Amino acid sequence: MSRRALVTALLVLAVVALFAVPLLLDGGASEYGGTDAAVTEELAADGHAPWAESLFSPSGEVESGLFALQAAIGGGVLGYVLGRLRGRRSAGRPGPAGADAR
Amino acid sequence: MHIAEGFLPAPHALGWTLAAAPFVAHGARAVVKEVRENPESTLLLGAAGAFTFVLSAIKLPSITGSSSHPTGTGPGAILFRPPVMALLGTVVLLFQALLLAHGGLTTLGANAFAFAVVGPWTGYLVYRLTRATGVGLLPAVFAGVALADLATYVTTSLQLALAFPDASTGFAGALVKFLGVFALTQVPLAVGEGLLGVLLFRVLTVNARPELERLGILRPAPLAPTGGAA
Numbered sequence: 001m002s003r004r005a006l007v008t009a010l011l012v013l014a015v016v017a018l019f020a021v022p023l024l025l026d027g028g029a030s031e032y033g034g035t036d037a038a039v040t041e042e043l044a045a046d047g048h049a050p051w052a053e054s055l056f057s058p059s060g061e062v063e064s065g066l067f068a069l070q071a072a073i074g075g076g077v078l079g080y081v082l083g084r085l086r087g088r089r090s091a092g093r094p095g096p097a098g099a100d101a102r
Numbered sequence: 103m104h105i106a107e108g109f110l111p112a113p114h115a116l117g118w119t120l121a122a123a124p125f126v127a128h129g130a131r132a133v134v135k136e137v138r139e140n141p142e143s144t145l146l147l148g149a150a151g152a153f154t155f156v157l158s159a160i161k162l163p164s165i166t167g168s169s170s171h172p173t174g175t176g177p178g179a180i181l182f183r184p185p186v187m188a189l190l191g192t193v194v195l196l197f198q199a200l201l202l203a204h205g206g207l208t209t210l211g212a213n214a215f216a217f218a219v220v221g222p223w224t225g226y227l228v229y230r231l232t233r234a235t236g237v238g239l240l241p242a243v244f245a246g247v248a249l250a251d252l253a254t255y256v257t258t259s260l261q262l263a264l265a266f267p268d269a270s271t272g273f274a275g276a277l278v279k280f281l282g283v284f285a286l287t288q289v290p291l292a293v294g295e296g297l298l299g300v301l302l303f304r305v306l307t308v309n310a311r312p313e314l315e316r317l318g319i320l321r322p323a324p325l326a327p328t329g330g331a332a
Contacts, residue, residue: 022165030167040106050108054203074155081149085309
């Protein structure tokens with residue numbers, strides 16, 4: 001394994017560990033409620049009522065699907081761009097900026 | 103970071119909208135200018151927008167037993183300067199306000215100011231300052247991307263404390279309270295986001311070298327670096 005690949009693997013591992021380790025240590029004790037929702041609840045508990053409603057509020061299931069859609073669009077575009085850039089390089093044209101843009 | 107629809111008092115909602123609007127308008131012009139003058143930037147611009155789209159869609163668990171969203175605005179701010187992210191970040195927030203009931207139209211200005219203005223500017227300035235002191239590209243990217251994330255949530259806490267000062271302890275007490283909810287939870291997320299930024303820039307420095315040189319991220323290599331035989 002090259003040094004570069006090793007560093008990449010370690011970075012990925014660090015990201016995964018950063019979020020997996022708290023989950024494991026916690027052992028299911030926490031609900032992992034969102035901070036946004038926590039603040040909203042706190043404000044509501046203090047008697048602050050919203051004066052406007054969302055035009056469209058999806059149910060929980062639909063909402064998680066729409067969040068997945070947002071991530072999928074972003075991930076798809078990111079993968080497309082990085083794939084194109086890599087393909088361009090392996091096609092052996094490191095030339096001046098934008099050599100293949102037109 | 104998403105202040106929920108309708109929660110900010112109307113004067114605050116209006117004030118933050120007026121504060122964010124010029125940044126977003128300027129950002130829209132910056133994006134159009136970038137695409138027109140440097141069409142070869144379009145790909146990387148897409149990558150910057152996509153990065154914030156993915157990261158802000160994901161809720162991650164934190165050591166505090168709460169979960170929160172990363173922001174993903176740092177890399178775009180470092181690559182294309184912050185105005186570009188003022189537009190791209192606001193597009194993300196609009197998507198979430200309209201389709202996901204996260205944030206809202208009345209709080210779009212405040213959320214955009216935190217997420218698409220303060221976050222990107224902080225990330226960019228931290229990146230530039232660390233580079234100026236001789237720090238290498240990747241550590242500077244890590245610092246910039248992580249602090250763009252954290253600064254966004256600190257700004258949200260400030261906005262909430264301004265709108266809802268504590269009855270007895272006032273603005274300062276409320277700020278401590280809101281930072282208590284947001285800031286600590288956000289620290290591991292900011293670190294994770296910084297590491298993802300480093301991963302992204304490691305890929306870009308290999309595969310998008312001409313773009314990074316043109317954008318001033320990398321210094322042009324002396325003479326042709328590869329395939330110089332011809």
